[in-house]
Amino acid sequence: MTLDDLANLGQVIGALAVVISLIYVALQIRQNTNAVRSATAQAVHEHFSNWYNLVAADAELSRIAANGLRDYASLSEQERVRFTAAFMSFLSYSQNAFLKWREGLLKPALWLGWEQVMMNLFGAPGGKVFWKERGYLFGEEFRRYIENDLMKRTPHPDAKPLGAFRISQAESN
Numbered sequence: 050m051t052l053d054d055l056a057n058l059g060q061v062i063g064a065l066a067v068v069i070s071l072i073y074v075a076l077q078i079r080q081n082t083n084a085v086r087s088a089t090a091q092a093v094h095e096h097f098s099n100w101y102n103l104v105a106a107d108a109e110l111s112r113i114a115a116n117g118l119r120d121y122a123s124l125s126e127q128e129r130v131r132f133t134a135a136f137m138s139f140l141s142y143s144q145n146a147f148l149k150w151r152e153g154l155l156k157p158a159l160w161l162g163w164e165q166v167m168m169n170l171f172g173a174p175g176g177k178v179f180w181k182e183r184g185y186l187f188g189e190e191f192r193r194y195i196e197n198d199l200m201k202r203t204p205h206p207d208a209k210p211l212g213a214f215r216i217s218q219a220e221s222n
Contacts, residue, residue, distance in 0.1 A: 089154040096142040097163065103135070104211070110135060115213035121175035121182075136170070136179060137186070143167055144191045151190070164199070165208075171195065172204035172216045 104110055110131055117124050117132040124132055143163065150160035170176040177200065184192055208216045 086154055086156070089149050090156070090159055093142070093146045093149060093155060093159070093163070096145070097139075097166075100135075100139050100142060103138075111211075114211055116175075117179070118170065118173040118175040118210045119214060121178040132179070133183065137183065139170070140183075140187065144187050147191050147194060148188075165205070167195075168199055168202060168204050169208045169210040169216065171200045172208055173210045176210065 104114055113124065113128045113131050114135060117128070117136075121129075121132070146155060146160065146163050149155040150157070171180055180195065180200070184195065187195075204216045206215075210216065
């Protein structure tokens with residue numbers, strides 16, 4: 050075997066090592082992407098779960114939330130402050146989940162569940178009024194999605210914001 054043959058063999062071995070390294074890096078990136086998606090889904094679910102626990106743990110806030118979704122204008126000034134604080138938090142979480150979904154970090158099936166919850170909010174008479182009053186505070190892409198897509202959909206006939214009342218009944222009152 051000549052020196053040229055050994056050099057060629059070294060180049061072949063080096064090329065194989067590069068290919069194996071690239072395959073390894075690709076597998077590591079794939080695992081990292083899956084870990085990021087999983088962590089994103091967990092964070093989104095924790096945010097919404099904490100929000101629901103906040104509302105559920107406070108009977109007065111639960112009453113205000115249900116009444117505000119039914120008829121936002123009927124809330125007193127103090128009730129409106131609590132309603133606004135609670136639902137601005139909810140919508141901040143929603144916008145975050147929306148952006149993560151658009152970035153591909155949240156699977157469509159997971160986003161669909163939260164989208165249905167938001168449809169219940171924006172399908173409720175008070176939710177529509179609330180968004181009209183406060184929607185300007187959110188990013189343009191999220192606002193367009195809410196106003197040009199979500200709010201134009203017909204809510205499910207059994208939709209109940211926070212489980213309190215049927216949207217179809219609230220609109221007929």
